[in-house]
Amino acid sequence: MALVLSEEQTMLRDAARSFLGERAPVGHLRTLRDSGKPDGFSRELWAEMTGLGWAAILVPEAYGGLAYGYTGLGLVLEETGRTLTPSPLLGTALTAVAALNLAGTDAQCAAILPGIASGERILALACDEASRHRPRQLTTAAAAQGFGYRLTGHKTAVIDGHAADTFIVSAWTGSGLSLFLVPADARGVSVERYPLLDTHAAANVRFEQVELEAAALLGDLDGAEALLDRILDVARIGAAAELLGLAQEAFARTVDYLKERKQFGVPIGSFQALQHRAAKLHAEIEMCKSVVLKALQLLDADETPRLADRVAEMASLAKAKLSTTAHLAATEAIQMHGGIGMTDDFDIGFFLKRCRILETLYGDRYFHLDRYARLRGY
Amino acid sequence: MQADATQANRSEPDPDRPEAFRSAVREWLAVNCPESMRSPWRTEADVCWGGRGWEFQSADQRLWLERMAARGWTAPGWPREYGGGGLDRERAKILKEELARIHARPPLMSFGISMLGPALLKFGSEEQKRQHLPPVVRGEIRWAQGYSEPNAGSDLASLQARCEDRGDHFILNGSKIWTSYGDFADWMFCLVRTDSGARKQAGISFVMFDMATLGVTTRPIRLISGKSPFTETFFEDVRVEKDQVIGGLNQGWTVAKYLLTHEREMIAGAGLSSAGSTPLSKTAVHRLDTENGVLRNSALRADIARFEMDEQCLDLTIERARDETQAGASLGAFASMFKYYGTELNMRRQELLMAIGGYDSLVWEGGDSDDGHMPKSWLRSKGNSIEGGTSEIQLNIVAKHILGLPG
Numbered sequence: 001m002a003l004v005l006s007e008e009q010t011m012l013r014d015a016a017r018s019f020l021g022e023r024a025p026v027g028h029l030r031t032l033r034d035s036g037k038p039d040g041f042s043r044e045l046w047a048e049m050t051g052l053g054w055a056a057i058l059v060p061e062a063y064g065g066l067a068y069g070y071t072g073l074g075l076v077l078e079e080t081g082r083t084l085t086p087s088p089l090l091g092t093a094l095t096a097v098a099a100l101n102l103a104g105t106d107a108q109c110a111a112i113l114p115g116i117a118s119g120e121r122i123l124a125l126a127c128d129e130a131s132r133h134r135p136r137q138l139t140t141a142a143a144a145q146g147f148g149y150r151l152t153g154h155k156t157a158v159i160d161g162h163a164a165d166t167f168i169v170s171a172w173t174g175s176g177l178s179l180f181l182v183p184a185d186a187r188g189v190s191v192e193r194y195p196l197l198d199t200h201a202a203a204n205v206r207f208e209q210v211e212l213e214a215a216a217l218l219g220d221l222d223g224a225e226a227l228l229d230r231i232l233d234v235a236r237i238g239a240a241a242e243l244l245g246l247a248q249e250a251f252a253r254t255v256d257y258l259k260e261r262k263q264f265g266v267p268i269g270s271f272q273a274l275q276h277r278a279a280k281l282h283a284e285i286e287m288c289k290s291v292v293l294k295a296l297q298l299l300d301a302d303e304t305p306r307l308a309d310r311v312a313e314m315a316s317l318a319k320a321k322l323s324t325t326a327h328l329a330a331t332e333a334i335q336m337h338g339g340i341g342m343t344d345d346f347d348i349g350f351f352l353k354r355c356r357i358l359e360t361l362y363g364d365r366y367f368h369l370d371r372y373a374r375l376r377g378y
Numbered sequence: 379m380q381a382d383a384t385q386a387n388r389s390e391p392d393p394d395r396p397e398a399f400r401s402a403v404r405e406w407l408a409v410n411c412p413e414s415m416r417s418p419w420r421t422e423a424d425v426c427w428g429g430r431g432w433e434f435q436s437a438d439q440r441l442w443l444e445r446m447a448a449r450g451w452t453a454p455g456w457p458r459e460y461g462g463g464g465l466d467r468e469r470a471k472i473l474k475e476e477l478a479r480i481h482a483r484p485p486l487m488s489f490g491i492s493m494l495g496p497a498l499l500k501f502g503s504e505e506q507k508r509q510h511l512p513p514v515v516r517g518e519i520r521w522a523q524g525y526s527e528p529n530a531g532s533d534l535a536s537l538q539a540r541c542e543d544r545g546d547h548f549i550l551n552g553s554k555i556w557t558s559y560g561d562f563a564d565w566m567f568c569l570v571r572t573d574s575g576a577r578k579q580a581g582i583s584f585v586m587f588d589m590a591t592l593g594v595t596t597r598p599i600r601l602i603s604g605k606s607p608f609t610e611t612f613f614e615d616v617r618v619e620k621d622q623v624i625g626g627l628n629q630g631w632t633v634a635k636y637l638l639t640h641e642r643e644m645i646a647g648a649g650l651s652s653a654g655s656t657p658l659s660k661t662a663v664h665r666l667d668t669e670n671g672v673l674r675n676s677a678l679r680a681d682i683a684r685f686e687m688d689e690q691c692l693d694l695t696i697e698r699a700r701d702e703t704q705a706g707a708s709l710g711a712f713a714s715m716f717k718y719y720g721t722e723l724n725m726r727r728q729e730l731l732m733a734i735g736g737y738d739s740l741v742w743e744g745g746d747s748d749d750g751h752m753p754k755s756w757l758r759s760k761g762n763s764i765e766g767g768t769s770e771i772q773l774n775i776v777a778k779h780i781l782g783l784p785g
Contacts, residue, residue, distance in 0.1 A: 003698035004705050255781050270785030275777035282776055283715045287691035290698040317687050373683040378659045378673050 001297050003290060005075070012072055016054075016079040023048060024085040026347045032086065033199040039163055040201035041086040050119025055093040058101065063113035065097075070234070070299035074241040074292065081245025084354045086200050088122045090238050091160040096123035098234040099168055099179070103219035103227050108181065112166070124164035125235065126155035126182075126205055127228065133363045135170065135228055140207065142171040142180060149173070149217070151180060151188075151210040159361065161203025162193035168218065168231075169207070176222030186210050198353035230308070233315035236362045237295045240318035243358050244292045247285055247326035250333040250351040254278070257337055274336060281332055284325045291318050313375045320368035323359035330355040399469050403476045410445045412438035415483050418655075420751075422607070425487045429520025430564050446485035447516045453491050456499065460507050461515035467704065489558065490514035490521040494567050497584070497637050501625035510565075510586070522563030522589065524554040524611060525634070532771050534569075535578045535631065541570045541585065541618060548572075548585070550593075550616040556765065560596045560609030563589050570618075573628050584630035586622040593617075603757040604742075604750075641766050642717035658682055658689075658727060662734050678733060685726050692719055715780075718772040721762035728759040 005013070024045055032042060049055070057073040059065020073094055080089055097116060100109050115121035127135050140153025151171055158167070167182045167189075184191065188210040191203050219227045255278060258269030268274060295318040298311050330352040334341040341348050359365065415438055419425050426432065426439050434440040446452050449463060454470040456462020465473060477484075491514055498507055513519040530537040539552030550570060557563070565588055573581030587594075593616040598606035625633040659682055666673055673679040699712045731752060732739040739756070741747035763769040777783045 002701040002704070003694065004701045255783070258783060267784045269783040272774070272777075275781075275783050276770070276773045278781055278783065279718075279773040279776035282781060283719050286712075286715060287688070287695050287719075290694035291691055293698065294694050317690060321687055321691060369680055369683045369687075372687060373659070373679055374672065376657075376659055376683075376686065377671065378663050378668070378679060378682070 001301065003293055003297070005071075005293075009072060009075060012068075013075040013079060015052075016076045017082070019048075019052065020079050020083045020085055024080075024083055026084050026350055029084050029086060029199055029350055030347070038193060038201065040195070040199055041088065041163075045085070046087050047119055049087055049089070050117075053117075054089060055097075055119050056117035058094065058097040059113045059117045060101065060109075063109050064117045065113065070237070071293070071296040074238065074296040077238050077241040078245035078292070081242035081247075081354075081358075082249040084198075084246065084350055088160050088163070090235065090242060091125065091164075092116055092121070092123050094238040095125050095231060095235040096166075096168060099125070099218065099227075099231045102230060103179070103224075105215070107215065108218065112181075121166070122160055122164045123166045123168060124158050124160045124203075125231065126158045126161065126167045127170045127232070128157045129153070129155055131156075133361075133367055135232060136177070136225070138170060138172050138177065140169065140171045142173050142178065142212070144173075145211070148214045149180065149212045151182065151207045151212055153207050155205045155207075157361075158203045158205050159200070161205050162191055162201050167205060170224070170228055173222050177225045177228060178221050179218040179224045179228060180212055180216045181218050182207070182210060182212065182216065186212070196357055198350065198357055200354075200357060226308075229312065232362055233311055234299060236315045236319040236368075237292070237299060239358045239361055240288075240295065240315075240322040241292050243322040243326040243355065244285075244288050246351055246355055246358070247288060247322070247329040250326075250329045250348065250355075251278075251281055251285060253348060254329075254333045254336050261338075268336075277332060277336075281325075281329060284328065288322055288325050291321050309375065313372060316363075316368040316372040316375065319363060320365045320372060323365040323368075326355045327359055396468055396472060400472045400476065403473055404479075407476055407480060407482065411480060411482050412442055414438045415442040415485075416481050417483070418481060419483050422487065425483055426485065426517065427487050427520055427559070427562065428517025429562060430518070431562065432517070432520070442483070443485045443517050450515060452486045452488070452517065453495060453511075453515045456495060456511065456515065460499075460511035462511070486517045488514060488517065488520070489523055490519060493523060493637055493641060494521050494586075496640050497567070497624060497633050500636060501584075501629075501633050503621075505621065506586075506624065519564045520559075520562060522557050522560045522566045522611075524557060524566050524568030526556045527553060528555050532768055534634070535582065537569055537571060537582065539568070539570045539613060540574070541572050541583065543572075547620055548618040550585075550587070550613045550618050552613055554611040554613075555599070555608075557596065557609045557611045558607060560589075560611045561598055565589060566594075566611070567624070569630050569634055572630075576628065579631040581628055582630040582634070583627055584624045584633040585618050586624065587616065587618045591616050591618075601758065602760070603754045605754065605758065607758075638767060639713045642713045642772070657686065658730055658734075659686060661731065665734055678730075681733075682730060685723070685730055688723055689727075692716075692723060695719075714767075714772040714775040717766060718763075718769050718776070722769060724762055725759050728756040732756050 028045070053066055054076055056065040057068045057076065058070065059067070061067045077089060077094065080087060093116065097113065100113055112121060116123070129137065129139060140151070140155065142149040142151040151169065153171060155169065161167070165184050167184060169180045169182050171178055171180060182189065188208040190206045193201050193203050195201050258274060258278065259267055261268050295314040298314050333348050334352060337346070337348050340346050363371070414436060426434065426443050428443070443452070450456065450458060450461055451463045451473060453461070454463035454465045454473050458464035495511060495514060498510060514521070525534060527537050527539060539550065539554060541548035541550050554568065565586060567584065567586050569582055570585055571581050572583040575581065593614040595612045596609040599608045599610060600606050662673060662682055666675065668674060696716065735752050738747070739752045742750040742753060
């Protein structure tokens with residue numbers, strides 16, 4: 001498949017760009033932060049976004065969706081990365097929908113997907129238990145009981161956990177890993193919200209003897225390791241897409257500033273020391289564009305297990321490369337803006353904060369460097 | 379003998395169906411590509427460069443060149459009237475894929491094909507194309523490029539080699555440096571000053587002449603790698619014919635810029651030819667200690683992984699650039715970036731190979747060292763970020779022409 005966007009995809013991207021530019025520019029994030037509201041995102045804005053169909057992009061038509069694919073949703077994520085717009089797009093519209101598409105029964109999909117498509121429901125993936133991303137290191141466990149399961153454990157860094165009505169929870173089930181759909185209002189679930197450095201919020205979630213129906217199981221009992229990897233790979237590629245938008249916007253603002261800001265009587269962008277750093281960053285961002293597009297296209301194309309390893313490798317490549325490059329773009333942005341870049345009044349610092357979260361989420365560059373090397377046999 | 383094999387498969391594929399073309403190519407190659415031409419080549423010395431003085435390394439090498447040249451497939455995309463293959467982009471790509479599939483060596487390495495041809499096709503007169511292109515396709519004439527001078531490196535436009543108008547011809551005096559294989563070349567395409575009064579870019583012309591002309595001499599330059607792939611080239615009252623100016627008098631800078639873009643793409647591509655060779659990590663696993671399949675030295679392992687990631691990123695970006703160009707975008711914006719990124723990457727690769735090699739990578743001669751292949755390749759790679767426009771010049775171009783930074 002050619003590494004170019006179709007006309008339809010370009011239209012979707014342009015529409016997203018103009019909507020976000022108008023309704024949710026970076027100033028929106030500042031307003032949200034200063035309002036002190038606990039959600040970390042605007043429910044009104046989310047209603048408008050879902051009104052445009054963004055939460056339905058990945059949902060099959062049979063469940064009220066658009067079935068438009070990963071590449072389309074990736075383009076929208078890239079645009080929200082440019083404007084740093086907080087929303088449940090990554091956690092719910094991408095990750096949760098992918099989980100249900102990959103492993104949900106008809107009943108599970110029918111119960112949840114239409115509500116996601118319409119914007120009523122928010123889900124959160126709860127897979128980490130410590131301060132680093134280690135999806136295989138679990139103490140959370142579920143045991144068969146009667147006609148269902150009893151779940152006990154705790155999860156941390158649950159993005160949108162404070163707002164979710166349902167969690168996708170990983171747990172040991174005797175001889176392997178399993179995934180469960182756990183309602184947030186089930187008895188024994190407690191949620192403790194905490195703010196993140198960029199105004200988003202996450203939660204610690206505790207499960208005390210939570211009783212689940214048999215139908216809460218998502219995918220195979222004791223056999224959901226590959227499924228969880230795949231769901232996480234989708235989330236990683238989504239985070240990479242968002243980082244791509246973030247890196248491009250931080251860089252564009254920096255280049256503009258280099259042309260504008262004068263010292264010693266000339267624009268600072270005429271200094272070769274800064275020009276070369278900017279040119280190198282430009283090259284890295286061009287690399288990133290190709291990797292993200294390829295990863296999204298692979299997700300759309302992949303229906304055969306043969307490609308599963310390629311998806312895993314591309315997901316780690318995309319997450320590591322984008323984390324590294326977006327981080328460079330955000331830190332160079334601060335440095336090249338000079339003193340004003342350190343002030344809260346100026347927006348550029350928001351890019352560094354959002355970047356830090358996205359690069360840490362679902363495995364940082366070191367996690368993925370190691371995983372990439374393992375996948376390639378060294 | 380060569381004609382027999384060629385004519386046996388003369389049935390032309392249906393031009394409307396790429397897949398029919400592919401199977402015809404595959405069949406033809408199966409019959410016509412000699413077995414010995416299907417083994418990997420490692421250095422530029424393993425392939426045919428052609429030219430008046432070329433001594434074929436084997437009968438198969440000659441046969442392979444003649445068969446491919448007869449179909450114009452040494453220059454697949456050039457028009458048929460100039461000896462080329464007349465293939466469109468899609469068919470040229472199919473041919474390339476089929477050649478790669480059987481690991482066929484290039485039948486001909488040629489600056490005539492990669493550099494002179496594109497300039498002539500775009501700026502040359504009809505007579506010039508008819509005179510020069512067919513012998514290039516057949517590998518009969520080997521070309522050299524005369525750009526840099528001792529005092530005109532990165533600042534190429536300050537070049538001083540001068541052509542004086544003598545009525546029906548020019549007389550050339552001056553010198554060039556870094557002429558690739560200048561001592562083996564039959565003809566040279568060369569940037570010379572034809573108007574000393576004009577602004578420096580405006581007084582330059584792009585001329586061609588036979589290296590056998592009286593007054594042309596070359597002297598090999600020995601590199602830190604111990605090899606001499608370049609020469610200095612001296613001109614003393616060399617006669618240059620007036621019909622051998624490409625693109626018009628004093629228009630040489632336009633042609634040169636166009637060609638430099640081509641050269642950069644080619645150099646970036648050469649940096650990538652590692653894509654076809656053994657992956658770095660395979661070499662590492664083969665030579666270094668592992669524990670449960672993981673390289674024991676985690677610092678080196680991380681550097682190798684970062685290199686392989688960037689290599690994959692560049693491959694994908696070249697793929698994207700190709701796709702975007704087919705969709706109508708211009709490749710110009712990518713060329714300097716690719717030249718910079720591709721060469722820096724190749725140099726990183728060479729550094730890592732040396733690190734993986736350890737003491738073995740220090741051996742300069744002798745059987746086990748493959749005649750010092752490792753250190754010689756490493757040393758040679760240091761020129762990658764200098765030749766064809768330094769990395770710094772590429773970054774200047776990106777900053778000014780793509781990012782629009784001032785000054």
